[in-house]
Amino acid sequence: xxxxxxxxxxxxxxxxxxxxxxxxxxxxxxxxxxxxxxxxxxxxxxxxxxxxxxxxxxxxxxxxxxxxxxxxxxxxxxxxxxxxxxxxxxxxxxxxxxxxxxxxxxxxxxxxxxxxxxxxxxxxxxxxxxxxxxxxxxxxxxxxxxxxxxxxxxxxxxxxxxxxxxxxxxxxxxxxxxxxxxxxxxxxxxxxxxxxxxxxxxxxxxxxxxxxxxxxxxxxxxxxxxxxxxxxxxxxxxxxxxxxxxxxxxxxxxxxxxxxxxxxxxxxxxxxxxxxxxxxxxxxxxxxxxxxxxxxxxxxxxxxxxxxxxxxxxxxxxxxxxxxxxxxxxxxxxxxxxxxxxxxxxxxxxxxxxxxxxxxxxxxxxxxxxxxxxxxxxxxxxxxxxxxxxxxxxxxxxxxxxxxxxxxxxxxxxxxxxxxxxxxxxxxxxxxxxxxxxxxxxxxxxxxxxxxxxxxxxxxxxxxxxxxxxxxxxxxxxxxxxxxxx
Numbered sequence: 179x180x181x182x183x184x185x186x187x188x189x190x191x192x193x194x195x196x197x198x199x200x201x202x203x204x205x206x207x208x209x210x211x212x213x214x215x216x217x218x219x220x221x222x223x224x225x226x227x228x229x230x231x232x233x234x235x236x237x238x239x240x241x242x243x244x245x246x247x248x249x250x251x252x253x254x255x256x257x258x259x260x261x262x263x264x265x266x267x268x269x270x271x272x273x274x275x276x277x278x279x280x281x282x283x284x285x286x287x288x289x290x291x292x293x294x295x296x297x298x299x300x301x302x303x304x305x306x307x308x309x310x311x312x313x314x315x316x317x318x319x320x321x322x323x324x325x326x327x328x329x330x331x332x333x334x335x336x337x338x339x340x341x342x343x344x345x346x347x348x349x350x351x352x353x354x355x356x357x358x359x360x361x362x363x364x365x366x367x368x369x370x371x372x373x374x375x376x377x378x379x380x381x382x383x384x385x386x387x388x389x390x391x392x393x394x395x396x397x398x399x400x401x402x403x404x405x406x407x408x409x410x411x412x413x414x415x416x417x418x419x420x421x422x423x424x425x426x427x428x429x430x431x432x433x434x435x436x437x438x439x440x441x442x443x444x445x446x447x448x449x450x451x452x453x454x455x456x457x458x459x460x461x462x463x464x465x466x467x468x469x470x471x472x473x474x475x476x477x478x479x480x481x482x483x484x485x486x487x488x489x490x491x492x493x494x495x496x497x498x499x500x501x502x503x504x505x506x507x508x509x510x511x512x513x514x515x516x517x518x519x520x521x522x523x524x525x526x527x528x529x530x531x532x533x534x535x536x537x538x539x540x541x542x543x544x545x546x547x548x549x550x551x552x553x554x555x556x557x558x559x560x561x562x563x564x565x566x567x568x569x570x571x572x573x574x575x576x577x578x579x580x581x582x583x584x585x586x587x588x589x590x591x592x593x594x595x596x597x598x599x600x601x602x603x604x605x606x607x608x609x610x611x612x613x614x615x616x617x618x619x620x621x622x623x624x625x626x627x628x629x630x631x632x633x634x635x636x637x638x639x640x641x642x643x644x645x646x647x648x649x650x651x652x653x654x655x656x657x658x659x660x661x662x663x664x
Contacts, residue, residue, distance in 0.1 A: 182586040242640030248622040261514035271508035273313040300488035315484040323586040337490040341621040343407040348643040366618030366646040372414035378610035391445035398467040427471030431478040496544040524575040532579040619644035
């Protein structure tokens with residue numbers, strides 16, 4: 179199965195990548211490797227790391243960064259962004275519904291047991307409507323491409339999606355290292371994402387907060403794998419990053435932050451803590467990173483939580499196959515973005531099909547993430563397939579399966595030269611009180627190992643800068659650096 183080459187296959191690809199292709203052809207490999215080393219040094223100096231646990235040794239790692247950008251034409255992005263907005267609106271409507279009237283369950287479109295018996299479903303949210311009716315203020319929708327016009331949604335991330343800091347730092351790195359190359363293209367900017375994020379968060383603040391609400395980023399602490407991102411986004415927005423011990427809830431259900439100047443009221447919390455650890459009075463009683471009484475303040479209308487507790491129900495891979503029907507049910511529209519065909523292993527017919535074709539399918543945990551608990555059938559040996567057959571048979575509801583897609587490829591710097599490597603894309607969608615905004619592009623993740631389809635950073639994947647090209651001539655002034663090579 180030959181993968182679609184985003185630089186070479188088709189007229190749009192040829193036109194989009196014309197300057198990049200010429201640059202690659204005229205630049206010696208040693209110069210590209212030298213620039214790759216400079217990028218690694220830059221990221222190391224900035225401390226751009228993520229953490230991997232359970233493998234021993236130092237868990238702090240750099241995410242490998244590839245210096246050849248991934249390009250998306252303006253026409254392609256226009257179509258993608260329209261589909262992303264539609265999908266997020268439908269997912270948000272689904273969350274509003276299942277925590278209130280449950281119309282889609284009563285209509286039999288989504289099986290009730292998939293929602294009500296799901297560990298991501300939060301009974302504490304039943305009957306409560308978040309401010310502005312918004313559950314998923316920040317979404318990350320993972321996309322894959324298999325052809326010139328073939329884009330698919332791989333999964334939805336509506337709980338606490340991560341990776342946007344790498345998208346922003348990747349662009350900064352490219353502007354520093356290759357200012358002239360960047361200036362040869364009319365790049366849609368990504369630098370205003372923190373500004374849009376802050377505006378989105380402020381737009382859903384309680385009415386009593388006034389014109390300048392206090393926003394904080396709530397982190398579980400420095401041992402979290404995305405701690406760098408928590409601090410980065412707080413710094414970029416000009417707000418405080420806090421841990422649970424920095425906050426307290428008063429007797430009248432108002433959230434305050436401890437400061438050197440005394441308690442300061444908090445109006446909006448961009449929380450990067452999972453539901454289970456958010457408030458020990460409501461969720462896990464042994465949580466040491468949450469804020470006792472936070473849900474009381476939330477339900478009293480004194481603070482806004484972004485994303486809302488319970489938003490993770492939309493992340494579940496067993497819910498994912500029903501999203502196109504959500505679009506039709508809630509929006510009365512046809513889906514603009516396609517799903518990957520999916521087998522639900524708790525269905526007897528689907529399970530039989532999966533067990534008979536494990537050598538052809540990708541099997542995933544319905545509630546897994548980060549590439550863990552996954553088997554790519556064509557790359558697995560008989561022992562692994564047998565193990566997954568046992569797991570599926572014992573706990574069929576824990577697994578889904580999908581065809582093995584031939585993900586598109588883009589040129590990548592490797593030890594042996596420039597080679598094609600598979601990629602996906604995570605665009606970030608902001609849903610505020612008045613509008614949805616989408617930063618042009620998103621985070622491109624690349625499978626650095628030859629032939630690998632696993633792009634997750636926890637599984638050895640890297641990242642690339644994603645360039646959405648605007649129509650019109652290049653903006654020669656957009657580079658922020660004076661040096662660098664073309």
